[in-house]
Amino acid sequence: MKSEYDVLIIGGGPGGALAAKTAAKNGLSVGLIEKRPAIGAPVRCAEGIGEDLIGEFFDEIDPKWISAKIEGAKLIAPDGSYFYLSPEMAGNEVGFVLDRKFFDRDLIWQAVHAGAEIFVKARAVDAIVEGGVVCGAKVEYNGRVQEVRAKITIAADGVESKFTRWCGIDTTVPLGELETCAQYLMTDINIEPNITVFYVGRDIAPEGYLWIFPKGERTANVGLGISGTQSGDGHRAKDYLDKYVNEFFPEGKIIEQIAGGVSVCEPLECTVSDGLIIIGDAARISDPMTGGGIYNAMYTGRLAAEVASKCIESGDLSKGALMEYDSMWRDSKMGRALERNYQMKEIFVKLSDKQLNAILTSVKNLKMADFSTLSLVKEIVKLNPKLIRDLTGLKKYFE
């Protein structure tokens, strides 16, 4: 590992990999450190992504990245009634269930081929901050701690980000805005192989939802997330999941157990500092409605590297110059969706099972020409105007 790079990236997930690949392609020297011993493991993800979204980053989709192609979604209300969303209606809920073990590794391969240097089992133990400017990281690697300096450091260290805290930025997720999640990769279960399933309801997943994301004919990621405030001894995410699995898939075999936290808060107030850019889950840029974050991480990773390249070329590494990154992602389609979906999440977590039943029943009978998350919520609000009475922030989305 060199002692100096143009760009140092903390974290080897999809966001970090896209940042490394983009920066290296732009001719910068790039070092990426990953604290785990292997890229892509353990995966902490339900692995779903929209087809159009992943298509933004690649000319070709490698078949080995894909566990299942998804053609629709099924929403199940607390009372057990359900309806299907067709591909035209389901938008981002159709697409692919990835195999992140292959996908993440290939993204890193691409970064390496572009010229980035990758180090696994390399852990940032502190930030180097001089005069308020982030100048790199202290890295523990091969049993010793060394200083690795960089013109720009990109924090891509996920929901558990520590690096940003060492830089003086508080990234703590509020208890009520952390979805605490448990998931099993299960086989020998009866599922619809090309349909993602979403259950809502306070009994099944309070202030969250349960998902079944197919990974093959009789194999799926079966998981759920609940709000941190709803979690506790005897009623943790794993307890809810075990209850569901015992009831619906008693013969199923659990071949992997995964746990994780997903932030459903608003993104950080500012995602840059002098010499520092924060991306993906570390910046709290995951979708507050769905918890999805793969696309957002890749999008912000690529953008961070593009802005870093420009700033390094111009020699201005200040927060003011890097603010272009912050402004660009907020103004993007993704940024606007995050803002809107946060407001919507605030509504949905307050709904009772009775309200959820009523809403899903009414939506089931709707025929919407232009179906999307936004149009769905517009219809819900029409049917239940009281829901947004106190949420003035939502009004702008319906005008």
Place this chain on the structure above:
Amino acid sequence: MIKVRREVCGYCGACVSVCPEGALELVDAYLSVDYDNCKNCNICVKVCPLGALEVADEE
């Protein structure tokens, strides 16, 4: 004080993300607790999806 049941910990980072003191960290596939900074607020115990954290009496 917080005790980590390493055999149960899923190395997921949920507890790290909510710790208001930054007293938790994932190190070498295990969760590490900085007891000097831990204020025993037990938020981490509450959010752990697997029940890997528990409150133990100080020895």
